Amino acid sequence: MLLTITTTRYPATDLGYLLHKHPAKLHTFPLTAGEVHVFYPEATEERCTAALLLDLDPVRLTRKSAAGGNDFALEQYVNDRPYVASSFMSAALSQAYSSAMNARCKDKPELVELPLPLEVNLSVLPVNGGETLLRTLFEPLGYEVSVQSFPLDTQYQEWGQSRYYQVALKNTLPLWMLLSQLYVLIPVCDNDKHYFIGNHEIEKLMEKGRGWLDNHPAKELIVRRYMKHLGPLTRQALGLIMREEAEPEVNDEIPVPVEKIRLHDLRLQTVRDLLLEHQVTSVADLGCGEGKLLRLLMNKPVFTRILGMDVSYRALEIARDKLKLERLSERQQQRLTLIQGSLLYKDKRLSGFEAATLVEVIEHLDPPRLAILEKVVFEYARPSMVIVTTVNAEFNIKYESLTPGAFRHNDHRFEWTRPEFEAWATTIADRFGYTVTFRPLGEWDDAVGAPSQLALFIIAAA
């Protein structure tokens, strides 16, 4: 909430001219969610400090949640924003120090491009990535960085460290450049912008990054975080910075490199190929998620009736968008139905399909409730063919980033080895009158098998 800039270049009070703020006064400017104050705790010719105090109104802050934000989450009411340097601080900087940031000085223009010994103190800066990130961002620009971190609660040391830092930065550079760098890098540290990001953000970044962002080794990270992970926008901005031609059209799909098929795509292709091989024409994809398999199936006209079911309504909305359902011809639309449903309830809408697929679905259910899924699929829906895929837990040791015993996804309720999966599937096949065969999915390893595994159930002839 407080950002101080100190200079020791004689006469230090020149800082007042550069910032266009008289050292003896308290300056106050309005912001959308509060005010910003500028005052000088110290203003001598040897040493002058300008303090920028971001004074956000906590009540107003909560009433102005961004579009798409959740107005009904309690979290926003007990909020760190009033106490930290965030994108609000960038907004405050450009409000209070706009002339200085734009390299204008009415009274002493000769100071503008002059590198000054400057020291910045930030209380407090939230950093997503810790001290390492701070150094990665500031040291290449010539800053001397010193940081102090704090525990989440001194009374409960076991809770660990917080992401808040007192940050001191020292460098000799023109003031406008310091301000521009702070303007861009404060929200990059925080990694949580408060306002909607549109195309004008790219221009702002270009303008503020002039003369330093180009050669920054962490440029990609800075741009990505500044744009807050918005894929196409990031690529556009990166393209502009790299002086390449911007892509003619912003597309929401990221093309997958052909030479290396990712594991999940491999799974889906294997599933589709099996369905084709068995000359199935109607398929229910149970747990269809955002519809990746559905898209593969839609591309093959032999599948005349396709059902996508998922428990997440949000996922279905995304699937609807990605499949561009509204824009398909009526005939194409008739091939596909998307429904919200659950594998923990029997559902008449699931019967009458030749095949059902459960791609990486079962591991999201608590083991005691699997028995219900089994009945819902194999007893009530009862398609002639069922494909179930799940991860192979044995393969986990091959993932270096995975701590031993941990699951690959935080919503996984279990992960099975090959014998465990095969034992389960064989029991199910026996109980419900199916035959079952297995195959590995993904790169084979002699010791631990493939990363994923597939069971193909075929109904026994009556």
Place this chain on the structure above:
Amino acid sequence: MARRNNLSHISIPELSLVLLVGPSGAGKSTFARKYFKPTEIISSDVCRGLISDDENNQIVSADAFEVARMIAAKRLKHGLLTVIDATNVQPESRKDWIKLAREYHVLPVAIVLNLPEDVCSKRNAVRPDRNFGKHVIPQQISQLKRNLRHLKEEGFRHIYEMRSEEEVSALETITRTPLYNNKKDEHGPFDIIGDVHGCYDELCTLLEKLGYGIDREHAELISAPHTTNEDGYTRVRKPLFVGDLVDRGPASPQVLRLVMNMVSNGTGLCVPGNHDAKLLKWLNGKQVQLKHGLEKTVEQLGAEPPEFLEALKTFLDGLISHYVLDDGKLVVAHAGLKESMQGRGSGAVREFCMYGETTGEIDEFGLPVRYNWAQEYKGKAMVVYGHTPVPEAQWLNRTIDIDTGCVFGGKLTAMRYPERELISVPALEQYAVPARPIGYNASSSLSIQQQYDGVLDIADFIGKKLVDTRFSHTITIREENSIAALEVMSRFAINPRWMIYLPPTMSPVETATLPGLLEHPTGGLQYFREAGVEKVVCEEKHMGSRAIVVVCKDEAAALQRFGVDGEGIGVVYTRTGRSFFTDKTLEQAFLARVNAALEASGFYTDFETDWVCLDCELMPWSAKAQALLQQQYAAVGTAAGQALPVVNAALEQAVLNNVPAQLLLEKYRSRQEQVTDYIAAYRQYCWPVNKLEDYKLAPFHIMATEGKTYFDKDHEWHMSTIRKVCEADPALLLATSYRVVTIGNEESEQSAIDWWEKLTAAGGEGMVIKPYTFLSKDARGLIQPAVKVRGKNYLRIIYGPEYDAPENLARLRSRGLGTKRSLALREFALGLEGLERFVGKEPLQMVHQCVFGILALESEPVDPRL
């Protein structure tokens, strides 16, 4: 054909499809308007008009018929008499309506207005919209006359014809007669008796056990027991037989004699079984095979006089397929009856009543496989039936099969209605061997209902749903809320068999206007005073997490009562149905302690139960809300706690240097104080949890035990009963402190306020004010079951550290409680309804509907700070 001249009075069945038949201009519409309600009449002209703006547009006739058929179908589905106002002069047009009547098992009635041509033509001539050709009316009349004789063959059960204007005007009334199966006026009490199959001795013993006096020798009922109902009226009980009186057993004629006597003098009722029907066929000289025990009956009847056989024929012929009794709450049919057929009359209904449904398959014993209609039964009426011998009579979706195979050496069972009590006497011997062993596929340790409940049907929960609640009105669950609930239920919730209850949300008190406060007890006292409550209970509000504890005496009880196998003796879950403990071993250890306390305090014995559902607060808050605490509360505390001193130091220095920042400094000093209070506030509710005793469980309501709920008890009863349990394990269980306050008594009210101030000053969250009785109503219905009054410092972790700065408080006071309170009431009503259904042993889907509804309502957007 039935032709009745000069009728002044005709009668039709109360549920029928009435076809008006007659040429254009015969006066059908006028006739319909005179005798039927406007909504009962579906006119083909009107339907044509609806879809083409022209009532005479013959081009759209096919579409208009579809519309008419759709409306008629919906009316018949809902059991409403319907009149079709169309010419209906051709047999093919009548055929469709007869088919529709059959589909809905209602009786088709024809009222024919066979008026002379000149009358019809004259009428049409004065109607400018009917300018069709001269040939039309004669043609219609000739079509009508050609087929009039065949109306009965076409399927009409009641046919009335009028041939002149005089005859039409002579008609004064059309009365509607109830169907024979309609015995809604009979409210019982009944003793419904399963398949007797000639087991006379067992039947007499059973009736005697039920309290009847029987003259065994003369097969006559001498006396019947009495029951006094809830309203204080004493009623005579009535035996009600589900049929299959005869065959296989040793004394079919005696059984028949007894039942015939009862039915003829009105002391008993009987519906026919398939064996009874086959006997009637034999009596009527039809070709029947003397098999399946009929040969025994025939042999036994050989000794009976011909008068008896004649009386028997009359008796059997007069039996009605099924009865709908007690305002539609009870249906009795031999093989059961699905909802769509109840109270209807058709050949298909009769067939179903006697034989049930089969799948078309033949089982390993060479018998047709029965389709269990009861599995899909979702009707409101209780259905009691027999037909299929089972080892034990068991409830399934409000239906019960009470044929416990007496003749096969099982027992003869009666169900007392409305008590739902089962009384049996064992067979004296095995008189016959069943072709298919009784209960040959019953291998599960679960009841039929529990097996069926294993997989709930999604159709009962998704989409817009209306849930009837006994303590409030019908509650609507909107589709978008169901969508949210389905996801939460499926992804995070515990086994639905355990989840018999979810607690309602709780509203805060009215917003205070006292300086520096957002909430104060006076608001709550005021609320209850206005609701006419005389006494309230103030309970200390613990800062933990709401937890529902369901605990059984042992795993056997969990299996027997909840149908849960291998998941321990119970469950602790949150207000959104998630398991409270991620570690199952810890959960079971925790429950074992609760169980031991219940056992030690004598709870199970006192309440004659082997399980209990408790509504509780589980502490510490940090046990469940760790992530929220660390990532949100502690984080904000750190950020503010580090930043504010630096700001204040800078401001102090500036002020020393004569910068005019004194006001700003004062503001920031007070911000720093608020943040210090805030940090102290959240720390109050955290403590590390390393062992079981680090948890504290504070139960505050006993929700349910076997067969009972406790909504009629007052909160002092709940508190003192719970205290007794808590005393058995004070290390883990915490009895909540409370005060009883008399509304209107200044001293009493003040003591509550003082207590609240003391509690919150010591860092407590605050208190909850409840009406003295659990279930309280005012003139408009239920009132809030509880309102919370939170302390000044506690609210910092809800509204933000600095909420009580005067400029902030002024704005925060404009908060609306309406939505929150309305939700609280709806959730309260649903929660209690679910428990009532559970203790009433209703199917799980009925219970799940309530908790699903609560979860759905919880997805309504409402200010989370309330």
